[in-house]
Amino acid sequence: MDISWWQILLLTLYAGYQILDELEINSSAGSAVFAGFITGVIMGDVKAGLLIGGSMQLTILGVGTFGGASRIDANSGTVLATAFSVAIGMKPEQAIAAIAVPVASLMIQTDILARFANTYFAHRIDKNIEDFNYSAINRNFLLGNLPWALSRMLPVFLALAFGGGLVTRVVNYLNTDLKWLGDGLAVAGAILPAVGFAILLRYLPVKKHFPYLVLGFTLTALLSTIFTNVQTLGTGLQGVAKGFTGAFNSLPMLAIALIGFGLAAISYKNSLANNNRPSGPSQDSSSANNDEGEIEDDEL
Amino acid sequence: MTNSNEKQNYQLTDADFKQINRRSLFLFQSGWNYERMQNTGYLYLILPQLRKIYGDDTPELKQAMKTHVQFFNTSNFFNTIITGIDLALEEKQGAESLDAVAGIKAGLLGPFAAIGDSLFAALVPTIFGTIAANMAINGNPTGVFIWVLANIFIMVFRWKQLKFAYKEGVNLVTTMQNQMSALTDAATILGVFMVGALVATMINVHIGWQPMLGKVPLDIQNTLDMLMPKILPAGIAGVIYWMLGKKNMTSTRAIFIVLIVSIALSALGIIAK
Known part of the structure; x- marks a missing residue:
């Protein structure tokens, strides 16, 4: 046909x-x-x-x-x-x-x-x-x-x-x-x-925030290695031992995003606290960041 | 121009939101390209509204259009959230807001891409794909339609979020003016953090080359893993980042170089997938 x-x-x-x-x-x-x-x-x-x-x-x-x-x-x-x-x-x-x-x-x-x-x-x-x-x-x-x-x-x-x-x-x-x-x-x-x-990195203020780049990469690299290895181990064991059961998933990206969100929230709170201490900042650019001790300007 | 001043106070209507939503659902990614990805799509979605806000043929409109054809790539399930916040800013503050708009776009595109991909490119297709596939293998097409139904619900959600984000954006502008720079900064931190995470998970290559030391093969990848897992993806991203900073380097050229070098290194057996 x-x-x-x-x-x-x-x-x-x-x-x-x-x-x-x-x-x-x-x-x-x-x-x-x-x-x-x-x-x-x-x-x-x-x-x-x-x-x-x-x-x-x-x-x-x-x-x-x-x-x-x-x-x-x-x-x-x-x-x-x-x-x-x-x-x-x-x-x-x-x-x-x-x-x-x-x-x-x-x-x-x-x-x-x-x-x-x-x-x-x-x-x-x-x-x-x-x-x-x-x-x-x-x-x-x-x-x-x-x-x-x-x-x-x-x-x-x-x-x-x-x-x-x-x-x-x-x-x-x-x-x-x-x-x-x-x-x-x-x-x-x-x-x-x-x-x-x-x-994307060329477009983001990566020089200012490079610690977060290192953190995001390292945390994810370590966790994804652990998750993958546990998955391999668990699946292998399931094949050998009959009574052994369990669910083995890969690293959920949402969890990583939440860690990043937490870090961003800390930075946000810190700069707000810095903003409020000197009463009534006149300019937007006066939001100094506690962590890095540098004046922020949103030039991007 | 008195005319353009008048137009700066243009207020978005429901018809505007409908138009943006229609364009977003049916055409957002038509212009996807390697160089700046969804950049033209972002502009296309809001071009009629930009023309109303700034007025035709004004220098402000040109500046706005140029801002919006910069690099942009996020989940096509969340893109109008960013659009809504952006339009709230531009509607209230005009061309003065464009720097902040560029910052917010860059800061939010990363996190929304990561969350959107996890949810809608991985989770939803996995759940409904498994159901549909299992039923299909048994000769039953019902699962296919269940998946379509689920996606219709998701479309409703995609349609609703623009106006919600716009309203929140207006609140942001009026009540949180002093916190804007802190917020933009937090958003970019999240963006940078997530790019680090993406580098560690999405570039899946390893060293395939195992030189012989006498009779013992040297497992280079294992040695590198002991130093730091995923160091090869980090190195690759670092080299490309450095390359993009060179004079006369465009992203198109970078893509071709990466393509050719990858094929060469793979043919030599140095890097494998």
């Missing part, structure tokens, strides 16, 4: 929609399990779609988009795996390993391309601001949807139109001769958030 043109059209449109949904309204129509469901409906085998989508959903559980980091695109992987699984008659379990996972990790690259492409529109908006060209600002902003949607639509369309043979060939080639490049891109993807953090 072949994939007919209207199925290709609908799946391509969905591939474009799902990334925008995930970016903006977030209705969960951009989740892997939804992708499996909708592809199953379009292809006429909801069960296979749900099985593939559900499995992919479990694979990426907890993999959020943190700080603008790219992540594997389980949705496009699910769409293609379901489509080919139903069309060729491949077992769904097999399609997950053979198509869904490799395609999902390949799509990190098109995600990165889209994020690069939008830099171009951001620069055009810089120029539009100089010219007070309001409609152009809106236009150049809205055009940013194009790279996003195309980054998913093009690969999904090409794969569906040219068939599973091409997909497996490309994936095989990338897994053998070009493995170094694939691994390298994965490492680069893991390091790229560091650029975002460095930009």
Whole structure:
């Protein structure tokens, strides 16, 4: 059974929609399990779609988009795996390993391309601001949807139109001769958030507050190591000792944020206390900070 | 210009909030880019309101627009909280408030990004994703719709927070004028602290290279861990921070350099994921 043109059209449109949904309204129509469901409906085998989508959903559980980091695109992987699984008659379990996972990790690259492409529109908006060209600002902003949607639509369309043979060939080639490049891109993807953090640090008054940077990093580094090790230990023990049960979670970031909040609150209270001691400060800039003993000016 | 003076007293209406909320829900991240991330999105959301506050073609408007296309990246579930506080300030104090606005944006984006990511990018998808996935594997699509339903509730919450933050922002401006700088300072402390935490958790690479000392391989990563865990991510972030301070260095260039160096170091087997 072949994939007919209207199925290709609908799946391509969905591939474009799902990334925008995930970016903006977030209705969960951009989740892997939804992708499996909708592809199953379009292809006429909801069960296979749900099985593939559900499995992919479990694979990426907890993999959020943190700080603008790219992540594997389980949705496009699910769409293609379901489509080919139903069309060729491949077992769904097999399609997950053979198509869904490799395609999902390949799509990190098109995600990165889209994020690069939008830099171009951001620069055009810089120029539009100089010219007070309001409609152009809106236009150049809205055009940013194009790279996003195309980054998913093009690969999904090409794969569906040219068939599973091409997909497996490309994936095989990338897994053998070009493995170094694939691994390298994965490492680069893991390091790229560091650029975002460095930009953020350039923007924040980091020289003034560097003790808090050191504290935030060190506390989290130590705690996350402990949590990870306990998790490894607990999971390992559960496999060996039968009566041993217990829940082992990873480090909750909210707890870290609360420590940071506490520190910020202390500094806030201290500077308020300093503010109130000399009766009636005339200027805003007179809020001296107790901890660091320096005059604060909010120049940022 | 007498006209622009008049416009400085523009007061936001419910129609304004609706417009911002619509843009936020449907279009906030369309312009996401590597260089300044959600910067154009932030401007797009409030551009009509900025034009009403400052008046078209005024130098104040240009200054405001330039302030808002600086680096910005936070959770798209909490972004309008920052927008609300910002607009309260700008509406009351005009272009004079822009320095404070930039400080508040920088201070709040980090914490809200961390809390928003923990809650909405990790926790909610984990809970509802598990439910939906488990039901789906058994051939039942109900879980998919439960997740959609949960997200509709979250959308309501996203819609409500703008006006709430705006009102709180107005209170902030009127009753807490003296405490503003202390508050801005506390917000930036939280921001800096959280970036430290993000560096320690979100850059997941390690040293893959194990040189042989005679017949014994030297586990460099383990040696580094004994010194200080996560020292490699800290080093990477430090080097990029230093690099960004160099002349003629743009963030786009930095990204390309990081990309190429990462692939090279990975191909040589020095760094692995």
